[in-house]
Amino acid sequence: MKEKLVTVARFQYSSEAQIIKGRLVAENIETFLADEYIIDTDPLISNAIGGVKLQVWKEDKILAEEVLANISSFSVDDNGEALICPNCQSHKIRYYTTINDFRSFFSFLLCLFFVVLPISVSYKYHCENCHKKFNLK
Incomplete structure (x- = not known):
């Protein structure tokens, strides 16, 4: 049973996070964005709260990190x-x-x-x- 989410990447804006989220979803990795709507409401606080956090289930962390490693950041x-x-x-x-x-x-x-x-x-x-x-x- 999936119990815990882990953050695999952070982004300054939600649009950046959505692009990478789409790549992970294409690999059948269930993803979630934390603080997306807060930053969309007030982008100036992105650095203060640590940006938009891209999260996956703990069981999918290694696979997600492999996919992210293939994307040149x-x-x-x-x-x-x-x-x-x-x-x-x-x-x-x-x-x-x-x-x-x-x-x-x-x-x-x-x-x-x-x-x-x-x-x-x-x-x-x-x-x-x-x-x-x-x-x-």
């Missing part, structure tokens, strides 16, 4: 080649949103005041190995 260029960190030459690159420039910060404050989603955010690549943030251009 790192960024690739337009040709499908893995991106390389300019600092340490690592291939473990992820794409993140940031609000550290003036335009993004002003947009964030404006949207916070009017209780709407941010209009402008910056996107940067982030190396998981050396933690350097960079753009391709």
